[in-house]
Structures are given as structure tokens and as C-alpha cells.
Amino acid sequence: MQRFFDIFFSGLALLVLSPLLIPVAIILKFSGEGEIFFAQQRVGLNGKMFNLLKFATMLKDSPNIGTGTVTLRDDPRVLPIGGFLRKYKINELPQLLNIFLGDMSVVGPRPQTQRCFEAFSDDVQNEIIKVRPGLSGIGSIIFRDEENLLHDANDPMVFYDTIIAPYKGEVEKWYIHNASLVNYFLIIFVTAWVVLFSKSRIVWKAFPSLPAPPKELASI
Numbered sequence: 001m002q003r004f005f006d007i008f009f010s011g012l013a014l015l016v017l018s019p020l021l022i023p024v025a026i027i028l029k030f031s032g033e034g035e036i037f038f039a040q041q042r043v044g045l046n047g048k049m050f051n052l053l054k055f056a057t058m059l060k061d062s063p064n065i066g067t068g069t070v071t072l073r074d075d076p077r078v079l080p081i082g083g084f085l086r087k088y089k090i091n092e093l094p095q096l097l098n099i100f101l102g103d104m105s106v107v108g109p110r111p112q113t114q115r116c117f118e119a120f121s122d123d124v125q126n127e128i129i130k131v132r133p134g135l136s137g138i139g140s141i142i143f144r145d146e147e148n149l150l151h152d153a154n155d156p157m158v159f160y161d162t163i164i165a166p167y168k169g170e171v172e173k174w175y176i177h178n179a180s181l182v183n184y185f186l187i188i189f190v191t192a193w194v195v196l197f198s199k200s201r202i203v204w205k206a207f208p209s210l211p212a213p214p215k216e217l218a219s220i
Contacts, residue, residue, distance in 0.1 A: 002184055006106050006132075010099035021093060024055060024085070032079040033060050037094060042111035047129045050103040052111055053094035057082025075147070089195060095135050107187045108134025109172040110143075119161045124169035127176050136191040138175045138210070139168050141203050142220055144194060149217070163216045170211045178209075 014021075028036045035056035042052040058077045078086065085091040098104040104111065111133030117125060134140070143149075146164065153159035175183070190206050204210065213220055 001181060002105060002107075003102075005181075005184070006099050006104075009106050010096045013093075014096050014100065017093060017096075020090070024090060027081060028056055031081055032056065035060060040113065042113060042133065043117045043129065044103055044111060045129065045132045049114075050098070050111075052103075053097055055085055055091040055094055057085050057091045092135065099135060103132070105132040105134045106136065107184045108132050108137050109175065110134065110137055110140045116160075116165070119165035120169040121166070124173055127173045128169075131176055131179065137187060138171045138203070138207065141187070141190055141194055142171055142210075142213075143168060144198070145220070149220070159216075163214060167211070167213055167217060174210055183207075 025036045028034075033056070038054045038056040038058070039051040040054070041049045044050045057079055058075070059079070082091070095104060099106055108131050109128045112120075112128075117128075120128070143164065149164065150156040150160060175187075186206055190203055193202055194200050
């Protein structure tokens with residue numbers, strides 16, 4: 001049933017949002033480095049790799065520069081228009097194609113690069129690959145300000161591996177164990193809510209049984 005809603009919502013969204021998606025594509029083509037889409041290998045269902053699509057917001061060679069696949073606040077690799085697209089999550093909209101084609105779901109664990117996937121414990125890795133990754137999900141909502149968290153850390157890579165990844169893995173595992181159509185629609189609602197009200201902590205009220213964050217992440 002969830003796959004039916006994935007196809008319906010992604011197809012409808014692509015149609016409704018085409019007046020936004022087409023101008024963004026044109027602007028990207030004639031600005032920055034002339035790239036419209038950025039395709040990056042991510043870990044999907046059953047551990048199969050797929051090309052996740054985003055609007056291009058960073059320098060072409062950004063995965064091989066600086067912090068690699070981990071992005072910080074005010075990251076110098078982000079193009080001028082890229083900052084705007086990333087702030088309002090517009091850069092993520094091409095993933096509607098990934099959903100329509102079956103690589104992803106509207107809701108699920110956020111698809112990880114191989115490097116970030118391997119930062120999870122073996123137990124979490126085995127759980128995550130049981131379901132399609134999502135455009136949004138519990139992890140995406142809780143860690144919507146991940147770039148700021150990493151920016152404030154003394155060593156962003158160590159902070160990600162030792163603090164963020166373990167807790168992110170726990171909340172993604174929580175979702176997999178509590179997946180239902182009710183939570184599917186509730187996560188869609190909460191996602192829309194936090195896009196409009198970025199400082200809202202509604203996720204903790206909507207899902208009171210979520211694992212408590214460690215003290216280093218008390219601000220999320």
C-alpha cells in the first residue's frame with residue numbers, strides 16, 4: 001500500500017511542482033558550473049546502490065574536496081544559488097523521480113553514501129537495507145540542522161562518527177520497527193510543518209517513544 005502512495009504522491013508532485021522545477025533547472029544551466037543535476041551513489045533497498053538525484057548546488061568535484069560527502073554550514077563548496085536551494089530543501093525535489101522509479105519512498109531512512117552508511121553499526125546497517133530509503137523520515141527531521149551541528153564541532157568527522165551516526169542509526173531503526181501507514185502520513189505532515197516552522201520541536205510530541213538523544217545533541 002505504501003508503494004501505491006509513493007507513486008501517487010511523487011507523480012502528482014512532479015506535475016504540480018513543474019512550474020518551479022523547470023525554472024530552477026534553467027537557472028542552474030546558465031549559472032554556476034552549468035550543471036542541473038547532481039547524481040550520487042547511495043545505499044538503497046537490500047544494499048543495492050542507486051543514483052540519488054539532487055539539483056546541483058555545489059562545485060562539481062565537491063565530494064573530493066574538504067570534508068567530502070559531509071557538508072558543513074557556510075560550506076565554501078556551495079554555489080551562490082545553491083545556498084537558497086538547500087535552505088528551503090528545493091535541491092532535494094529531483095528525488096521525486098527516484099521515488100516514482102522505485103529507488104526510494106516518500107518516507108524512510110535517509111539514503112546514505114557508502115562512507116556514512118559504514119559509520120553505522122552492523123546491526124543498524126542490516127536493519128536499514130530492509131526498506132526503501134526515504135525523501136524524508138525521522139532521521140531527516142531530527143537532523144535537519146546537521147550542517148550547523150557539524151560546523152560547531154571541533155572535529156566534524158569525529159563528531160559525526162561518534163555522536164551523530166550512532167544516534168541517527170537508532171532513530172532510523174526506531175522508524176523501521178514502527179513503520180505503518182499512520183506514521184507514514186504523520187511523518188509527511190511533520191516534515192511539512194518543520195519546513196514552515198524550522199525551530200519547531202513537534203517531532204518529539206508526534207513521536208514520544210523516540211530514543212532520547214545523547215547530551216551532545218540536546219539542542220535538536
